[in-house]
Amino acid sequence: MKKNNIKYVLIPAFAAAALFPVLANDNQAKANEDKAATTSTVNKPETTSEKTASISTTNNVAETTATTPASLANSIKPTTVNNNETTNSASVINNETVKPKAQFTVAEYKQKSALELAQLIRERKVTSTELVDLAYKVIAEENPKLNAVLTTENGKIPKAIVDEAYRTAKEIDNRISAGKLAANPVDWKAQPFLGVPALIKGLDQLKNGDYTNGVYLNKGKIADESGPVAKEFAKLGFVILGQTNYPELGTRNITDSKLFGPAGNPWDPSRNTGGSSGGSAGAVASGMVPIASGSDAGGSIRIPSSWTGLIGLKPTGHVVKFPLVKTIEDAKAYFEKTELSKPKTLVEPPKDLKKLKIAYTLKTPLKDLELSEVAKKAILETVAFLRKEGFTVEEVKEFPIDGYEGIKTYTVGGIGEESYVAAVKGVTEENKRQLDPTTYGLGTSSYMGPNANTDISSVKPLSTFIDQMNAFYKKYDLFLVPTNAVTAPSNDKKVDPYIEPDIAEQLYNINKIKDPKERFNLLTKQWLPMTRRSPYTWVFNLSGNPAISLPTYLSDKNLPFGVMFAAKDNSEKVLLEIGQYFQDKHQFKMNPAIRSSNVSENGKLPNLEINNITLKSKDNNISVDINSKNxxxxxxxxxxxxKETDLEKLKDKVIADNNNNINHKDQITSIRVVDLELQKDNKTVKLNAPRTVKIALLQNEQNKDILVYHIKQDNSIEFVPSVVTKDSLQFTVDHFSKFAIVAKVNTAFSSNEKAIHSSSVKEEKKVVNTNSTKLDSSPKTLPNTGESTNNFLSAIGLSFLALIGVLKRKNNN
Known part of the structure; x- marks a missing residue:
C-alpha cells in the first residue's frame, strides 16, 4: 500500500466495492467500481412485455420466457417443490434428443457444491439446462419466504435475464455435446464452473437487472450492460440466473431497504441474513444456488456468512469482491482463477500448518462491549479444538486497535462520498425520508472545500491502524475472533433496530446542526448499534488484512455462528488451508439440506453419485435417504x-455437553432413543455412506428446541447437527447406531410467533461501560436483539452492523 496515497478511510457500513472509490494497492488488484448515480435505461427486448425496469419486494420468481425449453412447459411457476422432484426433461442438442443418464433430484442439486455440479456436467450425468431448471424451481419454492432474489413488481425475475440464462445454458450443452468439434471447445481448466447456476449481488451490475443501488428514489432504473463481477462469473463458466437482495447503497450489515424489504434467514425466516451480501447468503444457504457473489467493505461477505452457516473469504484490501460458498474447494478454485480483488503476490502456507502461531481474544475493539455467551463458546471451542490438534494458541487480553478511534477514521470516507451525494441530489424536505437516514446524513455533509460543514480534525490517519496490525502480525501468524458478537438479529425493527430512532431523526435534520464537530460526532455515533453487533469485521477492512469466516458453531437455538481468522496481507492461501483443515476435520456446521458432508480426502472432491432412494420404517414415521447404489x-x-435406556444418566451427559445451553434436568421436556439399522435379509448391514434421516416429531416434541445425539458403543454421546422443518426432524450421518432425540423448552420464536413474543425479547441488554468518555457519555446499552435465552435475558445483544470501509484515492476513481 502506498501510504502517501492514504489519509482516511470511510465507513458507509458494509457496502459493496461497486459503490465506493478504493485506494490503489501495489500488492492488490484494483477493485472495480460502478458509478452508482448514473441514470441508465435499456430498451426491453421485443420478446417481452414484462416491466423489467421496476424491481420490487415481491418474492415470487421466475418469469415465463419464450426461450425456455419445452421441458418446463414454457413456465416456471412458484409452486411447492418436492425435494424428491427430478429433472426428467430432455435436452435438444444438434437436433437430437439426448436423455440424461440419471435422474437428478432437487434434494441432490441442493447438496452439491459448484465444482461438484460442474463435474457432473463434464461427465454428462446432467446438463446445464437441467440444473438451471432445478435452480429456478428452488428459487420459486424458497424465495417467497426469504426474499433473497430480486424480482419485478409482478413477482418474476426479469424475463430478459431468464432468457439469457437459458440461452447460455443451451450454448454450453451444445459445446459439451460437440466436444472437440465445437467451434469453441470447452477448456475446463479455464472454466472450472462451466454450466453451474449462480446468482450475483444486486450491487454487482447485470445487464437488464437492477441499477438502483437500492435507493427507493431510483426505482425503475435498469442496467444496459454487465459490470466486472458479472463478466468475471461468465468468464469462469457460470450461468447467471439473477440478482440478490441488498440494503440501500450496501450501507448496512443487515439486508433491508425501503425498496426491497428484509431478507429472511433460511435457519429462521423471522431473522435477518446479515448484510450487505445478505440476499446472496440466503440464496446459497437455502440451496437456490451453490455460489453467489458478494462484496466486502466492512464485513459484507463475512457477517452474512456467519449468520447463515457459510464460508466467507475477504481477500486483501479495503473493499473487495468474493463469492459466498459452502465448500473450501469452491473458494480455492474461484480464488485461483479470478482476477478481481487478488494480490499480485501471495504468501504460501507452510507444509505443516501447526507451525502457525495463532492468537485469539474474547475482547472486542469497543472496549466497553462484552461478547455474548454464544460468541465466547464458539471461540473457546475452536481454541480447544486447535490445541487438541497440536496448534500453538495464545490469548490476547486486549484488542490491538481502539475501535472507537477506528470508527472515526472509518467514517471520514463516507462523508460527501460520490454515491451518497448522488442519492441526495434533488431530494426535498418532503421526500428525504424515503432515503436511509445515514444516506441523507453522509450525502449532505462535507469536510472539504467552501461548503465544508463537518470538522474531522480529531481523526487519526489510516496508517495508524495499518501500522498497529502490522506490528501484531510480527508476533502472530493468525488472529482468531468471533465473526459477530451475537447470532442473527430479528427482522422486526422494534426488536432489533439498526439505528436508534432518535439518532435517525437527528440525521434527517442534520442540516440544522451548526457546529461542525457536533455534526461529525452524530455521523460517527449513528453506527454504534451496528458496530456493537459486528465489532470485528470492519477492523480488517480498515487495516486491509485478509480474513475468513468459518461456520463452526450452532447455538442452543440451532442458529449458525461463525468464527473468523485474519492474517497479514496477501495470506489468502494460508486462510484457505486453515479452512480446509477445519472442513476435513468435520468442524463445519451447515444446513443439512445444503451440505450433508464437508469432508474432502487428500484434497479430492467427494465421490459424486446422484441417485438417492428413500427407505422407510414399518410405521413410516422414520425414513432415510441413501444412495441407490448402496x-x-x-x-x-x-x-x-x-424404555431400555437409563434416561437419568443420559440427561447428565447432555447437561455436560458444551453444544447446548442446558444447565438443569428440568429444562429437558422429553428424551426419545431410537436404534436405527440397515438390514438385508433381516441381518444388520454396516455401511459407511452418508444418509439423511428424517423423523416425524411426536406431539410432545413439537414446538420445542430439538437436539440430536449419537450414542456411541461406549455410551458416550456425540452432538449431531440437525434441522427441524414443520413437524419433522432431519439430520445427516455416515453410519447408524442409537440416537437420542432431546426436547427442551423452546427459547426462540418462529416467524408466526414473532408478534406474540416480540415484547418479551425487547428488553434491553446492558453491558458494563468501562469507557464512558468515548463518543458518548451516556450508559452503554446494546441494541435489542431477536435472540433471547431463558436463563440469561441480559446476554449482550447483537453488535449489529459493523460499517463499511471505503477508501479515498488521491486523484482517480
Missing amino acids: AENLTLSAKDIT
Whole structure:
C-alpha cells in the first residue's frame, strides 16, 4: 500500500466495492467500481412485455420466457417443490434428443457444491439446462419466504435475464455435446464452473437487472450492460440466473431497504441474513444456488456468512469482491482463477500448518462491549479444538486497535462520498425520508472545500491502524475472533433496530446542526448499534488484512455462528488451508439440506453419485435417504428403545455437553432413543455412506428446541447437527447406531410467533461501560436483539452492523 496515497478511510457500513472509490494497492488488484448515480435505461427486448425496469419486494420468481425449453412447459411457476422432484426433461442438442443418464433430484442439486455440479456436467450425468431448471424451481419454492432474489413488481425475475440464462445454458450443452468439434471447445481448466447456476449481488451490475443501488428514489432504473463481477462469473463458466437482495447503497450489515424489504434467514425466516451480501447468503444457504457473489467493505461477505452457516473469504484490501460458498474447494478454485480483488503476490502456507502461531481474544475493539455467551463458546471451542490438534494458541487480553478511534477514521470516507451525494441530489424536505437516514446524513455533509460543514480534525490517519496490525502480525501468524458478537438479529425493527430512532431523526435534520464537530460526532455515533453487533469485521477492512469466516458453531437455538481468522496481507492461501483443515476435520456446521458432508480426502472432491432412494420404517414415521447404489435390497429397521435406556444418566451427559445451553434436568421436556439399522435379509448391514434421516416429531416434541445425539458403543454421546422443518426432524450421518432425540423448552420464536413474543425479547441488554468518555457519555446499552435465552435475558445483544470501509484515492476513481 502506498501510504502517501492514504489519509482516511470511510465507513458507509458494509457496502459493496461497486459503490465506493478504493485506494490503489501495489500488492492488490484494483477493485472495480460502478458509478452508482448514473441514470441508465435499456430498451426491453421485443420478446417481452414484462416491466423489467421496476424491481420490487415481491418474492415470487421466475418469469415465463419464450426461450425456455419445452421441458418446463414454457413456465416456471412458484409452486411447492418436492425435494424428491427430478429433472426428467430432455435436452435438444444438434437436433437430437439426448436423455440424461440419471435422474437428478432437487434434494441432490441442493447438496452439491459448484465444482461438484460442474463435474457432473463434464461427465454428462446432467446438463446445464437441467440444473438451471432445478435452480429456478428452488428459487420459486424458497424465495417467497426469504426474499433473497430480486424480482419485478409482478413477482418474476426479469424475463430478459431468464432468457439469457437459458440461452447460455443451451450454448454450453451444445459445446459439451460437440466436444472437440465445437467451434469453441470447452477448456475446463479455464472454466472450472462451466454450466453451474449462480446468482450475483444486486450491487454487482447485470445487464437488464437492477441499477438502483437500492435507493427507493431510483426505482425503475435498469442496467444496459454487465459490470466486472458479472463478466468475471461468465468468464469462469457460470450461468447467471439473477440478482440478490441488498440494503440501500450496501450501507448496512443487515439486508433491508425501503425498496426491497428484509431478507429472511433460511435457519429462521423471522431473522435477518446479515448484510450487505445478505440476499446472496440466503440464496446459497437455502440451496437456490451453490455460489453467489458478494462484496466486502466492512464485513459484507463475512457477517452474512456467519449468520447463515457459510464460508466467507475477504481477500486483501479495503473493499473487495468474493463469492459466498459452502465448500473450501469452491473458494480455492474461484480464488485461483479470478482476477478481481487478488494480490499480485501471495504468501504460501507452510507444509505443516501447526507451525502457525495463532492468537485469539474474547475482547472486542469497543472496549466497553462484552461478547455474548454464544460468541465466547464458539471461540473457546475452536481454541480447544486447535490445541487438541497440536496448534500453538495464545490469548490476547486486549484488542490491538481502539475501535472507537477506528470508527472515526472509518467514517471520514463516507462523508460527501460520490454515491451518497448522488442519492441526495434533488431530494426535498418532503421526500428525504424515503432515503436511509445515514444516506441523507453522509450525502449532505462535507469536510472539504467552501461548503465544508463537518470538522474531522480529531481523526487519526489510516496508517495508524495499518501500522498497529502490522506490528501484531510480527508476533502472530493468525488472529482468531468471533465473526459477530451475537447470532442473527430479528427482522422486526422494534426488536432489533439498526439505528436508534432518535439518532435517525437527528440525521434527517442534520442540516440544522451548526457546529461542525457536533455534526461529525452524530455521523460517527449513528453506527454504534451496528458496530456493537459486528465489532470485528470492519477492523480488517480498515487495516486491509485478509480474513475468513468459518461456520463452526450452532447455538442452543440451532442458529449458525461463525468464527473468523485474519492474517497479514496477501495470506489468502494460508486462510484457505486453515479452512480446509477445519472442513476435513468435520468442524463445519451447515444446513443439512445444503451440505450433508464437508469432508474432502487428500484434497479430492467427494465421490459424486446422484441417485438417492428413500427407505422407510414399518410405521413410516422414520425414513432415510441413501444412495441407490448402496441401498440395493436394504430395509430400514427403527426401534424405540427409550424404555431400555437409563434416561437419568443420559440427561447428565447432555447437561455436560458444551453444544447446548442446558444447565438443569428440568429444562429437558422429553428424551426419545431410537436404534436405527440397515438390514438385508433381516441381518444388520454396516455401511459407511452418508444418509439423511428424517423423523416425524411426536406431539410432545413439537414446538420445542430439538437436539440430536449419537450414542456411541461406549455410551458416550456425540452432538449431531440437525434441522427441524414443520413437524419433522432431519439430520445427516455416515453410519447408524442409537440416537437420542432431546426436547427442551423452546427459547426462540418462529416467524408466526414473532408478534406474540416480540415484547418479551425487547428488553434491553446492558453491558458494563468501562469507557464512558468515548463518543458518548451516556450508559452503554446494546441494541435489542431477536435472540433471547431463558436463563440469561441480559446476554449482550447483537453488535449489529459493523460499517463499511471505503477508501479515498488521491486523484482517480
